[in-house]
Amino acid sequence: MKIIIVGASGAVGNTAVEALSGRHEVIKVGKSSGDVQADIEDVDSIRAMYRQIGKVDAVVCAVGHGHFGVVHEMTSAQFMKGINHKLLPQINLLLEGFDYINDGGSFTFTSGVLNRDPIPGGSSAAAANGAIDGFVLGAAVDMPRGIRINAVSPEVLEVSRTKYDGFFRGHVHVSNEAVGLAYSKAVEGCLSGQIFIVE
Amino acid sequence: MKIIIVGASGAVGNTAVEALSGRHEVIKVGKSSGDVQADIEDVDSIRAMYRQIGKVDAVVCAVGHGHFGVVHEMTSAQFMKGINHKLLPQINLLLEGFDYINDGGSFTFTSGVLNRDPIPGGSSAAAANGAIDGFVLGAAVDMPRGIRINAVSPEVLEVSRTKYDGFFRGHVHVSNEAVGLAYSKAVEGCLSGQIFIVE
Numbered sequence: 127m128k129i130i131i132v133g134a135s136g137a138v139g140n141t142a143v144e145a146l147s148g149r150h151e152v153i154k155v156g157k158s159s160g161d162v163q164a165d166i167e168d169v170d171s172i173r174a175m176y177r178q179i180g181k182v183d184a185v186v187c188a189v190g191h192g193h194f195g196v197v198h199e200m201t202s203a204q205f206m207k208g209i210n211h212k213l214l215p216q217i218n219l220l221l222e223g224f225d226y227i228n229d230g231g232s233f234t235f236t237s238g239v240l241n242r243d244p245i246p247g248g249s250s251a252a253a254a255n256g257a258i259d260g261f262v263l264g265a266a267v268d269m270p271r272g273i274r275i276n277a278v279s280p281e282v283l284e285v286s287r288t289k290y291d292g293f294f295r296g297h298v299h300v301s302n303e304a305v306g307l308a309y310s311k312a313v314e315g316c317l318s319g320q321i322f323i324v325e
Numbered sequence: 326m327k328i329i330i331v332g333a334s335g336a337v338g339n340t341a342v343e344a345l346s347g348r349h350e351v352i353k354v355g356k357s358s359g360d361v362q363a364d365i366e367d368v369d370s371i372r373a374m375y376r377q378i379g380k381v382d383a384v385v386c387a388v389g390h391g392h393f394g395v396v397h398e399m400t401s402a403q404f405m406k407g408i409n410h411k412l413l414p415q416i417n418l419l420l421e422g423f424d425y426i427n428d429g430g431s432f433t434f435t436s437g438v439l440n441r442d443p444i445p446g447g448s449s450a451a452a453a454n455g456a457i458d459g460f461v462l463g464a465a466v467d468m469p470r471g472i473r474i475n476a477v478s479p480e481v482l483e484v485s486r487t488k489y490d491g492f493f494r495g496h497v498h499v500s501n502e503a504v505g506l507a508y509s510k511a512v513e514g515c516l517s518g519q520i521f522i523v524e
Contacts, residue, residue: 196469198469244466270397
């Protein structure tokens with residue numbers, strides 16, 4: 127398979143690279159790294175990326191961020207960061223990707239733990255995650271030509287333990303291998319409309 | 326209690342009015358109907374509504390709509406309709422409402438069935454519902470002064486059977502009373518961070 131992995135240099139995206147690159151042609155995409163550069167917050171950049179790469183069998187997206195701060199001190203614009211920086215770029219990767227994905231191909235989004243196991247200040251990200259999970263379920267029933275769509279929703283990675291120290295007290299930390307298996311199942315498996323929870 | 330019900334003239338909002346108006350002071354809010362008029366897609370209109378009504382014990386919101394159409398024919402702007410017309414107005418009602426809600430008060434949002442039991446063409450609404458459900462869980466842990474936040478997520482109402490004829494094949498239709506009980510539990514109960522599913 128020819129597989130685009132957006133956010134390949136990030137901790138989460140790297141698990142997909144590790145899981146899939148031994149068996150497939152993986153094209154690593156990053157904003158300023160990887161095999162191809164694209165800013166997926168910019169639709170024109172997404173289009174240029176697809177034109178450069180051409181037809182593919184799978185698109186994996188493991189990027190996005192939201193606002194962190196308690197809800198009673200949050201502005202509407204801050205709330206929308208989760209939507210604009212995590213949800214919408216993944217949606218646009220799909221909407222712009224229909225002309226480039228082969229029959230029976232797949233799109234795999236990434237959500238996260240915060241809409242099932244919240245932390246203080248995480249409501250913007252929780253909303254984005256919930257939107258991604260809901261969209262995947264809703265979109266799966268529409269998909270043409272046997273194309274599948276799923277999301278991977280991982281707990282905090284073991285390798286990110288230091289980065290998020292103190293924010294996720296009591297949360298399990300998951301291995302790169304466990305998260306990579308979820309991306310493998312999403313890309314190489316047969317299911318659609320699934321949220322593959324790793325925890 | 327003094328309770329604002331936004332979307333009181335709609336089929337869903339009316340169930341909250343029926344359930345709560347016998348025991349409480351209910352202020353019905355609509356875009357062009359009710360006791361107070363407000364367009365909750367306009368933050369200035371939300372602010373004017375709160376200034377006019379003053380302090381309250383509960384805010385219920387039962388409005389919102391999304392784009393309906395299959396995902397491979399959907400534009401990014403169409404996708405965002407669910408976010409802009411269903412999610413964001415409810416978020417803004419909360420963010421602008423902190424100065425007007427009494428200690429121990431509550432906010433009750435409305436999501437819906439499409440992010441757990443999808444129909445063709447419903448991915449924009451499914452994303453909005455998922456975002457609302459995720460946000461409620463995430464925001465509940467932040468809420469100050471004993472303020473609660475929940476969502477009611479109803480199946481299609483019996484009274485809306487004709488309106489949505491053919492779109493929700495096989496879905497259960499629920500009574501006004503059943504949906505009203507969920508709003509009652511959200512407003513008059515003790516839980517927070519809950520999605521009260523009615524199906």
